Amino acid sequence: MADIKFLADVHLGRVAKYLRLLGFDTLYFTNIEDNKIIEIAKNENRIVLTKDKILCERLKKSCYLVKSKKPIEQIKEIAKHFDLKKYAKPFTRCIKDNALLEDIEKSKIEDKLPPKVKKFYNSFKICPKCHQIYWLGSHYEKMEKFIKELLDY
Numbered sequence: 001m002a003d004i005k006f007l008a009d010v011h012l013g014r015v016a017k018y019l020r021l022l023g024f025d026t027l028y029f030t031n032i033e034d035n036k037i038i039e040i041a042k043n044e045n046r047i048v049l050t051k052d053k054i055l056c057e058r059l060k061k062s063c064y065l066v067k068s069k070k071p072i073e074q075i076k077e078i079a080k081h082f083d084l085k086k087y088a089k090p091f092t093r094c095i096k097d098n099a100l101l102e103d104i105e106k107s108k109i110e111d112k113l114p115p116k117v118k119k120f121y122n123s124f125k126i127c128p129k130c131h132q133i134y135w136l137g138s139h140y141e142k143m144e145k146f147i148k149e150l151l152d153y
């Protein structure tokens with residue numbers, strides 16, 4: 001259960017981002033056929049998140065049918081159903097492409113940082129795939145509060 005992996009269907013892009021923010025391995029494609037979803041779910045042992053009943057029936061156990069309508073309610077519903085607060089590792093995964101973030105020394109990326117960030121922050125992570133740099137900036141407290149809210153069930 002600690003290694004729970006998801007595949008969010010095309011209608012659940014925001015949910016996929018929230019799951020990555022919480023540290024869960026979550027695939028998301030903007031354009032994918034049901035057969036392909038089923039193939040990936042099987043091969044990679046992923047739970048498909050969808051609002052599509054027919055797709056869910058085809059997947060049997062490796063599917064969760066999302067009932068809520070708004071993304072924020074959907075992620076809360078999913079978090080509660082899978083008891084995600086036990087396994088969440090926030091800020092460990094790239095929101096854009098799902099890759100695991102790596103620590104990087106400030107000296108290696110200094111020239112890429114906005115001046116204020118360079119001045120005030122010392123701890124950085126980088127996405128090995130898209131090279132996005134992450135730091136625990138002023139948005140961090142807001143995000144932490146948001147994460148607490150998501151996992152408050």
Ligand SMILES: [Zn+2]
Nearest residue numbers: 094097127130
């Ligand atoms: Zn990335």
